[in-house]
Amino acid sequence: MTQVLLGAVALGLLWSIMTIGVYITYRILDVADLSVEGTLPLGAAVACAMITRKADPYLASFCALLAGCLAGFVTGLLHTKLKIPALLSGILTMIALYSVNLRVMGAPNISILRMNTVFRPFVKMGMSSTVAVIVVGGLCAFLLITILYWFFGTELGSSIRATGNNQNMVRAQGINTDTMKILGLVLSNGLVALSGAFIAQSQNFSDVQMGQGSIVIGLASLIIGEVLFGGKNFYRRLVAIILGAVVYRLIIALVLEMGMNPNDLKLFTAITVALALWLPQGKSMLKTFKKSLRREGV
Numbered sequence: 001m002t003q004v005l006l007g008a009v010a011l012g013l014l015w016s017i018m019t020i021g022v023y024i025t026y027r028i029l030d031v032a033d034l035s036v037e038g039t040l041p042l043g044a045a046v047a048c049a050m051i052t053r054k055a056d057p058y059l060a061s062f063c064a065l066l067a068g069c070l071a072g073f074v075t076g077l078l079h080t081k082l083k084i085p086a087l088l089s090g091i092l093t094m095i096a097l098y099s100v101n102l103r104v105m106g107a108p109n110i111s112i113l114r115m116n117t118v119f120r121p122f123v124k125m126g127m128s129s130t131v132a133v134i135v136v137g138g139l140c141a142f143l144l145i146t147i148l149y150w151f152f153g154t155e156l157g158s159s160i161r162a163t164g165n166n167q168n169m170v171r172a173q174g175i176n177t178d179t180m181k182i183l184g185l186v187l188s189n190g191l192v193a194l195s196g197a198f199i200a201q202s203q204n205f206s207d208v209q210m211g212q213g214s215i216v217i218g219l220a221s222l223i224i225g226e227v228l229f230g231g232k233n234f235y236r237r238l239v240a241i242i243l244g245a246v247v248y249r250l251i252i253a254l255v256l257e258m259g260m261n262p263n264d265l266k267l268f269t270a271i272t273v274a275l276a277l278w279l280p281q282g283k284s285m286l287k288t289f290k291k292s293l294r295r296e297g298v
Helices: 002-028 036-052 057-080 086-105 120-124 129-151 155-165 167-172 177-203 214-229 234-257 262-295
Strands: 109-111 205-207
Touching: 002 036, 002 129, 002 155, 002 177, 002 214, 002 234, 036 057, 036 086, 036 109, 036 177, 036 205, 036 214, 057 086, 057 177, 120 129, 129 177, 129 234, 155 167, 155 177, 167 177, 177 205, 214 234, 214 262, 234 262
Parallel strands: none
Antiparallel strands: 109 205
């Protein structure tokens, strides 16, 4: 049981990087970006393809991040320059990336078993593979949120945040909102691809289908984190995202240990997201109900 929980924490930390990317588009830019379902396997494909050619795994992971940034740039151009709705722009990029990923890998999947990965140096130090993933995933996740906390406090980062809040006000300040949207999508998809690269290296393979349902997983982790750990401070919200991804994976692990059919996981995730999205409204309804009871003297 301990090993199962450790495995869930390890996987949750890697997926939390993807969840941070989803947070940038869904919460900061107020855009539903479905291209992440193609960007995640893109990062995995680029990293694994380079590792099989004896490339340094850290360089491969960085190239995966750049590939994700390029995919986000394409989505941004479709949305801002061609005036295609954001949802449809993401779907178009996601569809195109399926073929791109197949081209990059040269096959539906690639195995990197017994090859060098970003986790191998830590395993050589005597750590188990699971602990190595926790160490690397935790360091990367908290380093990323620290950098993002600094970046979104800069003038450029604040402009991106303001674009998601009130585009008309931002335009009145002379800021190009199209550029801000593109930058946000580039940053988001770069993080999603980096997450895909790490996940593929932890699982020792990449698969063209591994991105299916990733947007739902990201939203579930995001909402769970906001409900359980969220705060008004921006850094606390970023930390809550990481904790939410870990909690989500722990829930999945426990549910599977209790005997749930793995085929029902997507249904379980969809129900979890629906309940989490309804929860704030449910709390408001409960408060209104209690106030009405007090007025009636019940």
